[in-house]
Amino acid sequence: MGYQIQGNVAIVTGGSQGFGKEFTKLLLKKGAKVAFSDINVEVGRQTESDLQKEFGKENVIFVRADVTNDEDWTSLWDEAEMKLGAVAILVNNAGIGASLGWERNVDIMLKGVGKGTFLALDRMGKNMSGRIINIASIAGIASGFTSKIEVSGYTMAKHGVIGLTRSFPRARPAPFSKYGVKAYALCPWFADTQLLREEISDLSKIERSTKTRVLTVEEVGKSLLTALEKDKDGACYLIFPDVPLIDFPNCNENLFALSVAAGWILKKAGYEPDVIGWPVVLAVGALLLIIFYYIFAILKFMVW
Ligand SMILES: NC(=O)C1=CN([C@@H]2O[C@H](COP(=O)(O)OP(=O)(O)OC[C@H]3O[C@@H](n4cnc5c(N)ncnc54)[C@H](O)[C@@H]3O)[C@@H](O)[C@H]2O)C=CC1
Numbered sequence: 001m002g003y004q005i006q007g008n009v010a011i012v013t014g015g016s017q018g019f020g021k022e023f024t025k026l027l028l029k030k031g032a033k034v035a036f037s038d039i040n041v042e043v044g045r046q047t048e049s050d051l052q053k054e055f056g057k058e059n060v061i062f063v064r065a066d067v068t069n070d071e072d073w074t075s076l077w078d079e080a081e082m083k084l085g086a087v088a089i090l091v092n093n094a095g096i097g098a099s100l101g102w103e104r105n106v107d108i109m110l111k112g113v114g115k116g117t118f119l120a121l122d123r124m125g126k127n128m129s130g131r132i133i134n135i136a137s138i139a140g141i142a143s144g145f146t147s148k149i150e151v152s153g154y155t156m157a158k159h160g161v162i163g164l165t166r167s168f169p170r171a172r173p174a175p176f177s178k179y180g181v182k183a184y185a186l187c188p189w190f191a192d193t194q195l196l197r198e199e200i201s202d203l204s205k206i207e208r209s210t211k212t213r214v215l216t217v218e219e220v221g222k223s224l225l226t227a228l229e230k231d232k233d234g235a236c237y238l239i240f241p242d243v244p245l246i247d248f249p250n251c252n253e254n255l256f257a258l259s260v261a262a263g264w265i266l267k268k269a270g271y272e273p274d275v276i277g278w279p280v281v282l283a284v285g286a287l288l289l290i291i292f293y294y295i296f297a298i299l300k301f302m303v304w
């Protein structure tokens, strides 16, 4: 059935343009009221005027708010509640380019998301219901694509957002479940927005070097609705051209269990190297699979 959008109030950060504007529009189309925030006041006011013409002044407002500033967060939430009603959906979307330095990347795209999330838990928790959708990136799941340490602030921030999102179902029963709030993350591939164009003016360069087309804003927008429809706590969806959304498994968790199993088996076998490399871990994994396969086959034979 999914999470109900109709009649609910949403906050979308960084909503003046790009994904944030598209998310705002789609939520409005589905019958939500939206307060979108940004630090770009000029574009924000223009977007507000366009959206108010289409969806009505009573349904959408722009609030100038910097996601790195606690007071701005409080006044954004207060204004949204006062003008539109109790907020049930938060889209942590605001972002900047990797070239702007690791500290600003972390301040805006990790600490900013953290500030929004913990305020949301406080405010939404009073109603025991709410959803937080974090806009991460494929750079939050995999790293080292560019091999450039100068842009790793972007990766640091996005990895942190995935960690926060995955803490929601993990943290049950406390502290998150007591608030009745779920979180999920969207992890898009490169998409055609101002953010990307400011970093790389010729997008065909990316398409040529990665042999993959760049996503449209509409494709990323749609994935927000799919995520709310699935409503799976802690899910982290890869958004990649021409494939369905992929709820990316927590490989680290699975590999952790396998690595420990490999270490344990090798130690029991009297073999104790200083470090166990991944080929050994995978070999032990394959061995375990074969053993389980035969145990299962024998059990099946005995029961028959
Ligand atoms: N465009 C891309 O290729 C991809 C973008 N993303 C992520 O999607 C999100 C949105 O990015 P786009 O729509 O591409 O960018 P965009 O540049 O079109 O929009 C981002 C908005 O965030 C606002 N913003 C920046 N700093 C802010 C702050 N401190 N407080 C409030 N607002 C602030 C900007 O003014 C801008 O309006 C970002 O988190 C980005 O990392 C993820 C994957 C791919």
Ligand SMILES: CCCCCC(=O)/C=C/[C@H]1C=CC(=O)[C@@H]1CCCCCCC(=O)O
Pocket: 096, 097, 098, 099, 136, 137, 138, 139, 142, 143, 144, 145, 146, 147, 148, 151, 152, 154, 155, 188, 189, 190, 191, 195, 196, 199
């Ligand atoms: C490398 C996968 C990136 C996936 C999509 C994305 O989030 C792109 C964002 C770009 C938009 C403006 C930027 O500055 C971003 C570039 C980020 C590069 C991150 C490199 C990560 C790495 O090499 O580990």
